Amino acid sequence: MRKLQMVFSFCIAASAVMAQSTDSAMFKRIADDVFTNSTGYENLRILCKKVGPRLSGSPQAAAAVQETYKMMKAMGADTVYLQECMVPHWVRGAKESALLVDAKGKTFSLNICALGNSVGTGKQGIKAEVIEVRSFKELEQLGVAGVKGKIVFYNFPMNPTNVETFRSYGEAGQFRGRGPSMAAKYGAVGAMVRSLASNIDDYPHTGTTTYNDSFPKIPAIAVSTRHAEYISAELKKNKTMQLYFRTECEMLPDVKSHNVIAEIRGTELPNEVITVGGHLDSWDLAEGAHDDGAGCIQSMEIIRVYKKLGIKPKRTIRVVMFMNEENGLRGGRKYAEVAATEKDKKFIFALESDAGGFTPRAFGFTAEAPVLTKLRNWAPLFKPYGVYEFADGGGGADIGPLRPLGTTLSGLRPDSQRYFDHHHAANDTFEMVSKRELELGAINMVLLLYVVDQYGL
Amino acid sequence: MRKLQMVFSFCIAASAVMAQSTDSAMFKRIADDVFTNSTGYENLRILCKKVGPRLSGSPQAAAAVQETYKMMKAMGADTVYLQECMVPHWVRGAKESALLVDAKGKTFSLNICALGNSVGTGKQGIKAEVIEVRSFKELEQLGVAGVKGKIVFYNFPMNPTNVETFRSYGEAGQFRGRGPSMAAKYGAVGAMVRSLASNIDDYPHTGTTTYNDSFPKIPAIAVSTRHAEYISAELKKNKTMQLYFRTECEMLPDVKSHNVIAEIRGTELPNEVITVGGHLDSWDLAEGAHDDGAGCIQSMEIIRVYKKLGIKPKRTIRVVMFMNEENGLRGGRKYAEVAATEKDKKFIFALESDAGGFTPRAFGFTAEAPVLTKLRNWAPLFKPYGVYEFADGGGGADIGPLRPLGTTLSGLRPDSQRYFDHHHAANDTFEMVSKRELELGAINMVLLLYVVDQYGL
Numbered sequence: 001m002r003k004l005q006m007v008f009s010f011c012i013a014a015s016a017v018m019a020q021s022t023d024s025a026m027f028k029r030i031a032d033d034v035f036t037n038s039t040g041y042e043n044l045r046i047l048c049k050k051v052g053p054r055l056s057g058s059p060q061a062a063a064a065v066q067e068t069y070k071m072m073k074a075m076g077a078d079t080v081y082l083q084e085c086m087v088p089h090w091v092r093g094a095k096e097s098a099l100l101v102d103a104k105g106k107t108f109s110l111n112i113c114a115l116g117n118s119v120g121t122g123k124q125g126i127k128a129e130v131i132e133v134r135s136f137k138e139l140e141q142l143g144v145a146g147v148k149g150k151i152v153f154y155n156f157p158m159n160p161t162n163v164e165t166f167r168s169y170g171e172a173g174q175f176r177g178r179g180p181s182m183a184a185k186y187g188a189v190g191a192m193v194r195s196l197a198s199n200i201d202d203y204p205h206t207g208t209t210t211y212n213d214s215f216p217k218i219p220a221i222a223v224s225t226r227h228a229e230y231i232s233a234e235l236k237k238n239k240t241m242q243l244y245f246r247t248e249c250e251m252l253p254d255v256k257s258h259n260v261i262a263e264i265r266g267t268e269l270p271n272e273v274i275t276v277g278g279h280l281d282s283w284d285l286a287e288g289a290h291d292d293g294a295g296c297i298q299s300m301e302i303i304r305v306y307k308k309l310g311i312k313p314k315r316t317i318r319v320v321m322f323m324n325e326e327n328g329l330r331g332g333r334k335y336a337e338v339a340a341t342e343k344d345k346k347f348i349f350a351l352e353s354d355a356g357g358f359t360p361r362a363f364g365f366t367a368e369a370p371v372l373t374k375l376r377n378w379a380p381l382f383k384p385y386g387v388y389e390f391a392d393g394g395g396g397a398d399i400g401p402l403r404p405l406g407t408t409l410s411g412l413r414p415d416s417q418r419y420f421d422h423h424h425a426a427n428d429t430f431e432m433v434s435k436r437e438l439e440l441g442a443i444n445m446v447l448l449l450y451v452v453d454q455y456g457l
Numbered sequence: 458m459r460k461l462q463m464v465f466s467f468c469i470a471a472s473a474v475m476a477q478s479t480d481s482a483m484f485k486r487i488a489d490d491v492f493t494n495s496t497g498y499e500n501l502r503i504l505c506k507k508v509g510p511r512l513s514g515s516p517q518a519a520a521a522v523q524e525t526y527k528m529m530k531a532m533g534a535d536t537v538y539l540q541e542c543m544v545p546h547w548v549r550g551a552k553e554s555a556l557l558v559d560a561k562g563k564t565f566s567l568n569i570c571a572l573g574n575s576v577g578t579g580k581q582g583i584k585a586e587v588i589e590v591r592s593f594k595e596l597e598q599l600g601v602a603g604v605k606g607k608i609v610f611y612n613f614p615m616n617p618t619n620v621e622t623f624r625s626y627g628e629a630g631q632f633r634g635r636g637p638s639m640a641a642k643y644g645a646v647g648a649m650v651r652s653l654a655s656n657i658d659d660y661p662h663t664g665t666t667t668y669n670d671s672f673p674k675i676p677a678i679a680v681s682t683r684h685a686e687y688i689s690a691e692l693k694k695n696k697t698m699q700l701y702f703r704t705e706c707e708m709l710p711d712v713k714s715h716n717v718i719a720e721i722r723g724t725e726l727p728n729e730v731i732t733v734g735g736h737l738d739s740w741d742l743a744e745g746a747h748d749d750g751a752g753c754i755q756s757m758e759i760i761r762v763y764k765k766l767g768i769k770p771k772r773t774i775r776v777v778m779f780m781n782e783e784n785g786l787r788g789g790r791k792y793a794e795v796a797a798t799e800k801d802k803k804f805i806f807a808l809e810s811d812a813g814g815f816t817p818r819a820f821g822f823t824a825e826a827p828v829l830t831k832l833r834n835w836a837p838l839f840k841p842y843g844v845y846e847f848a849d850g851g852g853g854a855d856i857g858p859l860r861p862l863g864t865t866l867s868g869l870r871p872d873s874q875r876y877f878d879h880h881h882a883a884n885d886t887f888e889m890v891s892k893r894e895l896e897l898g899a900i901n902m903v904l905l906l907y908v909v910d911q912y913g914l
Binding site: 031032035036160161163165198199359361384385386388389415417418421434435436437440 | 488489492493617618620622655656816818841842843845846872874875878891892893894897
């Protein structure tokens with residue numbers, strides 16, 4: 001028995017080694033082809049420069065649907081189709097402005113932008129005393145007496161000491177998300193949030209705020225980190241200062257939009273579906289190069305490279321350009337909702353790239369332990385391509401709604417040092433993306449999809 | 458005996474675990490301090506914007522000596538001093554230009570620059586038929602009959618399929634280095650090299666060419682990758698085309714310059730010297746932000762952070778700003794030459810950062826096997842800071858001359874995807890450096906020096 005087990009173990013080990021060696025050769029073929037022939041960088045240029053900012057409901061979002069449909073058709077997907085979904089239609093409106101006004105009436109113009117989904121001030125704007133806080137606790141302590149009639153300024157910097165900047169983003173993000181309603185709870189008339197940025201510069205960074213229906217909806221803006229520092233310094237010298245700001249943003253009725261879905265049908269197990277995607281919408285201030293043009297472009301690479309190299313997947317590969325991640329997640333929800341009705345199909349795996357087109361370092365997985373163990377067996381093959389960790393935890397906002405279907409989720413984790421210098425700001429431009437970094441991320445994504453398709457989970 | 462061995466092994470293991478846990482806490486203190494208090498990014502701005510391009514022998518190189526002397530003084534080094542060395546003094550001279558001229562006399566202006574250390578054409582320039590080759594073998598096959606009186610155009614692109622771009626640089630670099638003399642061997646009157654760049658753009662990238670004294674020294678230039686592609690396409694349509702170019706560069710007599718050396722004296726083993734550095738000179742076309750302002754700035758971080766946190770090294774730490782890496786290596790040679798005379802000292806370890814201020818991924822080591830094994834025991838502590846590999850092989854040009862003294866060499870290996878978009882070109886600017894990436898590299902360098910200092914080799 002012992003001997004038999006040994007022989008059996010040896011056979012398994014030997015076949016694993018053989019498979020890994022074959023896979024290693026295929027990995028190299030795939031990587032070489034992407035580095036040599038990818039059209040991704042030029043397609044990203046189209047998305048950023050020809051289409052441009054593409055907030056849900058905008059004409060540019062509709063153009064992005066058309067462009068990516070064409071791109072995936074041209075790459076030779078078996079089928080490309082649109083999946084309808086209704087999306088929120090928030091518009092920024094006329095030019096925004098803000099002034100810090102001292103006791104003598106001297107003004108200082110601030111770099112600001114309205115937070116996504118926020119209400120506007122109307123043409124007249126609002127003017128009130130500004131009060132700085134660094135925590136919700138401070139806000140509570142001020143209470144109605146200290147806050148009523150004022151504009152609350154949340155000045156919570158992203159913690160620079162986390163190597164993973166997403167962690168600092170999570171910590172600071174609560175003020176953009178819940179801050180305006182929390183301020184309204186105590187009678188504030190407006191809210192201003194320090195931009196969620198890891199650097200000090202002049203770009204205001206937008207992003208969604210989420211109103212709590214129990215409180216009045218007050219206008220809310222983000223201010224550049226440099227000006228957040230400036231205001232804070234001024235308030236130390238001069239405790240009472242007024243802030244004037246004007247935003248004319250508003251939420252219009254929902255409009256029809258689409259996810260764009262391309263498929264390569266599986267040759268052996270076509271009903272097992274592997275999903276890969278990024279989100280097609282971006283904020284209106286930015287070209288959305290890193291967020292998330294890069295993820296869209298990387299996701300479609302598998303179509304081009306599979307067709308080019310003649311790789312026929314065993315399972316069905318679905319590449320999805322998700323609509324409306326930024327201010328509604330309607331595309332991701334719609335995709336999962338429809339998937340739940342496709343009873344003949346099994347959505348075994350979904351991969352998202354939505355952390356920027358930077359050099360890849362890891363994949364994160366939301367998976368049952370045995371699945372994660374299986375995946376990790378393949379990790380050493382990825383090291384020559386810069387991915388050295390298959391981490392526990394991860395996925396992406398758009399694929400999250402698939403999890404109740406039992407889908408294993410994965411997210412590409414690029415290096416995060418630069419992401420929040422650009423995220424949701426006007427400097428998230430095509431020029432900030434490195435062609436090789438973009439391609440190296442795409443390579444690792446194709447490689448991961450390749451092993452999942454070949455061996456299942 | 459068995460039992461004793463076990464107890465002994467346990468004690469070793471336990472003390473290693475305890476040491477690692479203490480080190481891990483110190484690592485976090487160091488990292489937090491760099492991310493929070495580093496002056497490196499602002500110092501890099503001074504080096505790039507106030508000093509600017511600083512080729513050996515230039516007034517800016519002298520200014521860089523003064524500025525970095527001041528910086529390291531201000532950081533509280535026990536001593537800062539200048540180490541004299543003579544350096545080559547190559548100057549680019551008046552504005553360079555090149556024209557591609559077709560059979561009808563129609564001209565096309567090319568983005569070019571003279572190669573470093575090359576001779577100029579003189580004011581009149583040179584004009585000759587241009588002949589494209591992609592290898593030295595092609596050149597040989599053309600021979601004198603095909604080359605004499607012409608300008609040889611080496612159009613060898615960097616291989617995009619190497620994940621490590623330095624490998625492709627090494628392969629393509631021979632044409633810049635030996636190409637002009639090889640062309641002269643067959644009677645060419647000039648040489649033009651495709652820029653050693655990993656992307657397609659309009660920047661010509663300079664860099665040293667090395668003449669072989671057996672052949673005439675002919676003028677040599679680099680052309681931007683975009684124009685290299687253009688010329689190649691034009692030559693396919695029209696085999697005989699003329700190239701005109703004019704450069705007025707020349708090599709002047711050697712001048713006096715300096716390495717800048719700062720020390721923190723060791724408290725227990727002051728005669729064991731740990732060297733860390735980058736090179737202070739840059740090409741004249743570039744601010745030298747990544748090459749190698751970043752490495753200089755990262756190297757001095759240990760002085761600031763040790764003083765700030767009150768860490769007293771056991772061994773002596775020497776931070777060296779090496780002069781003249783780009784076109785002579787005189788600073789590195791001088792440092793090793795002097796070190797060889799310091800008979801009371803042991804130069805146990807040297808670390809260089811000269812691969813750009815990008816996010817760190819690995820260290821490479823030139824070390825005896827047992828030393829490498831010892832170093833690798835510490836590798837897991839670095840993973841939270843993005844360094845996941847202690848690789849065999851590596852160092853840096855400036856510290857290379859220390860190797861005959863038995864010094865273990867190490868080089869920081871940042872992610873290399875973007876480096877050759879900027880290397881030796883006018884777009885190697887301060888704006889291309891991410892503050893967090895620069896700091897993360899500096900953190901890992903300080904951490905490595907910390908363990909080497911604490912535990913020896």
